Amino acid sequence: MTFGAGVLTTVSCKQPLGKSESGAHMRAYGERSPFEGPVRVIRELTASPGTGSSRTPHAEMYGTITPSALHFERHHSGVPSIDPAAHQLLIHGLVDKPLVFTMTEIKRFPSFSRTYFLECGGNSIGEQSGNTQPDVQRSHGLLSCTEWTGVSLKEVLRGVGVKAEAKWMIAEGADAGRMARSIPMEKVLDDALLVYGQNGEALRPEQGYPLRLLLPGWEGNANVKWVHRLQFADAPAFSAKETAYYTDLGKDGKAQIFTFVMEGRSVITRPSGLQKIVPGFQEITGLAWTGKGRITRVEVSTDGGASWGDAVLQNPVLPLAVARFRFPWTWDGKEAVIQSRCTDETGFLQPTHDELIDARGSNSGYHYNAIKPWRVSADGSVTHV
């Protein structure tokens, strides 16, 4: 591989300048460099403080782990302040023995740690409707990936004895709005977790401190934060967030409800909207993920989709986690359209925007997962296509 002119600068061999006074003291809890600016864009409703979202700034990020401080957020009633010593989880409804667990009791169960992506069902909703966004944070930022630690929900339920007629679990959060979602028993007994740890330390308040329901591969909203109640029932709750929101209105006018799984998608994060590149070698990099298992392939096109080449996937590629892909490119300084597409282990190939609209119609923008092209202009500026 060669690098374009301009990368290297020959100078005389003198020692670089540098400060010689002793540096700063140590801190009990580290912080970012003051040279790194604030990076998450916040959208909060004026009429309802605490209702809105903040997004992961993927254009500025590396690797696969999202630091907890930059994990996306989507809140419906603000962020509650919960004392873990007072927090309790009630499990009731169609069970043999309703129980309440303290955090100490929850933490005594065997623990598991897994790296999982989390994506809001409404990520990129504007991409479908034509309300396009200038950069990848705004268009794809409701996606993050962290190492979660907690306990198997199935294991916790052993002592409760869920009755055979229970088909749904209604999970409710302790936020002011008591945000609730109905989860099919199959998922509850498969890989659902109750998590209290994220990236090595306690969950952040914005991620559900002290306890969150974690449903690997499923839309973010169903992963109920600040979870304090699990009710087993023979029917769903039909809560606001599963009827008025997070349903998919098809092209025939019928709404699909309980569409939880986030399907395969990918996006180039660098170079991406609002960035500017110079001619020569330019690594193209981005993320791919699927709620159906493992990403098996990512292809990149630099000619508007006419031809595709295989990107390199960073190892290890974990199931239900983001995969980082990289693709070497030498930009010749001419206008170009770059894009990525992924394949997952089910054989699913990420569709184009037109293919997606053709299949689903354009009534609903939830679970939007089409290919995302970026235009590189002759001056090097990158914009949304």
Added chain:
Amino acid sequence: MTFGAGVLTTVSCKQPLGKSESGAHMRAYGERSPFEGPVRVIRELTASPGTGSSRTPHAEMYGTITPSALHFERHHSGVPSIDPAAHQLLIHGLVDKPLVFTMTEIKRFPSFSRTYFLECGGNSIGEQSGNTQPDVQRSHGLLSCTEWTGVSLKEVLRGVGVKAEAKWMIAEGADAGRMARSIPMEKVLDDALLVYGQNGEALRPEQGYPLRLLLPGWEGNANVKWVHRLQFADAPAFSAKETAYYTDLGKDGKAQIFTFVMEGRSVITRPSGLQKIVPGFQEITGLAWTGKGRITRVEVSTDGGASWGDAVLQNPVLPLAVARFRFPWTWDGKEAVIQSRCTDETGFLQPTHDELIDARGSNSGYHYNAIKPWRVSADGSVTHV
């Protein structure tokens, strides 16, 4: 698996109390819950501000990723504040073409992300000398594990043309003391990285912002922070930190110098010193790591080393990264001594303290990696043995 009495509490089925006012606003950069206290112990020399260490609080942590804010630190001249726009890396000495790179130029090379542990060569130095510590942060906290992103040093050196007679690379940091270490060419051309990213975002100032030398599996001190100069030479620099410190004085009175590799070791992080447990089910968990590749096995003993059982390793087990192990245990309320030992892919089995002293003598405490027993007293309190 069954859980001891006391885990579950039956109560009447009433909804837990909770606040009903709207929660807090969102923040551009997240923070921990105020219910989570400061967690790193700092030791700083009064006479030399900024000289000392802070340690990762493993007893309170989960999984395998250390958040950057809790990564251990060991500084010799404080933490310099460096503007990345002004930072430069000079490469000179036995090279065809001495060059200076800006951060922008460094970042144009193809990037790599890898999860690696980093351990100070002096971690647990007190365990050997008898200056024992009460908890696992103080005894084993100079160990952390993060996802690093950067560029291959070998790739950067292509344009410089290192001469055949160069046998050592002297890496110097931009801290006030110009901390420097001599690195053999074999490592430089093997897997050495220049890293600028950690856990998804820019390096923290305490970890070498904006650029650090990363030598996978090698003692922390050689991973020069704030790196601003790489000089190629036919002999090592014999700098202070590789002669007066970080050398291993053997039992025959001869010092071994340039002993970089951190050998296999493990430690139980929970339950551990200063913690208190109650009878019944108690998961034993901890970390294992080796600078020689991959951990293949961790065994746990709860009877003072008389018998051992295999712990479960969290998947994936990555080379040169920490492995999280877990071992189910039902504590009967009687005094017990618990400990772990690891095996790595070279077949190395972690030694006992006595075996280690027998082999190495007790003149030097660097690279101490013996088995660490914890005593559980009848009242449940856990102490150093």
